[in-house]
Amino acid sequence: MKVGLIGLGNIGKYILRKVNIDKCIPEAHIQAVFMHRKIKMKNIDVFESFDDFLQSDIDVIVEAANIKAIKNYGPDVLKAGKDLVIISVGAFVDELFEQKIYDLSKKYRSKVYLPSGAISGLDVIQAANNDRQLDKVTITTKKPASSLIDEPINQERVIYRGNAKEAIQLYPKNANVSIILSLAGLGTEQTKVQIIADPFITKNQHCIEAHGGFGQINLQIKNEPMPDNPKTSYLAALSLLSTLKNIHKTVNIV
Ligand SMILES: NC(=O)C1=CN([C@@H]2O[C@H](COP(=O)(O)OP(=O)(O)OC[C@H]3O[C@@H](n4cnc5c(N)ncnc54)[C@H](OP(=O)(O)O)[C@@H]3O)[C@@H](O)[C@H]2O)C=CC1
């Protein structure tokens, strides 16, 4: 599997190291990286031109950049018939973008993979929603205060209460989880979100509560942060790696 990577920040560097150096996925190799500024790397093609990147010898493209980048480049990836893995799932709050991705992937038979990222429980939410057995979904994200606000605080503070549609506009680097949860379940308007800044914690915590005809679920996950970007949970990078690993599997746990 020849992989192209968009973005070489915290998650991108992790994926590059795990795939090309540690050989975690024996059949995969990252052949090319697209960056919006020039850098040189050993043994890998770095492109500043997206067209040249797209035309290089790659068949799967992994986005590890940001919402703006995937909105700009995602549709062209699908038109080129390449498969696409998206971690900045917040882009799907834009319904026109979402529709475009569905239409193009169908038209060009390109597959799109959306990793579970920094949360768990999407299997339950998706299954329950199938037969309208899901009534309410809430996610409470609690992060170290410095990841969410600039001013020092000495007690936890609820900085946002509302829905996923609004949360991702206000916190595009912290609320991607609310969008993948919305896609699996009740949509961005019905998925309730609370974001809390806490000066006393070091882990990124997400608490998902849902109920309906299926029963109820309460999930709490406490994620280690990535060293270079503590806003991002280590699990998000692991989840992306796992998605890549599973792409060509013939037997899947779903
Ligand atoms: N789905 C989920 O659960 C989660 C999703 N995320 C999302 O994953 C994404 C990556 O996270 P992370 O690695 O921590 O972020 P970083 O900010 O560490 O890295 C992003 C990288 O992308 C580069 N970049 C930005 N714009 C472009 C562009 N147009 N073309 C190419 N490269 C670009 C940046 O370069 P430069 O610095 O030069 O601008 C930077 O190197 C973010 O959108 C984040 O919000 C994070 C955690 C969980």
Ligand SMILES: O=C([O-])CC(=O)C(=O)O
């Ligand atoms: O990494 C996390 O814990 C969640 C996050 O930043 C996001 O969803 O955007």
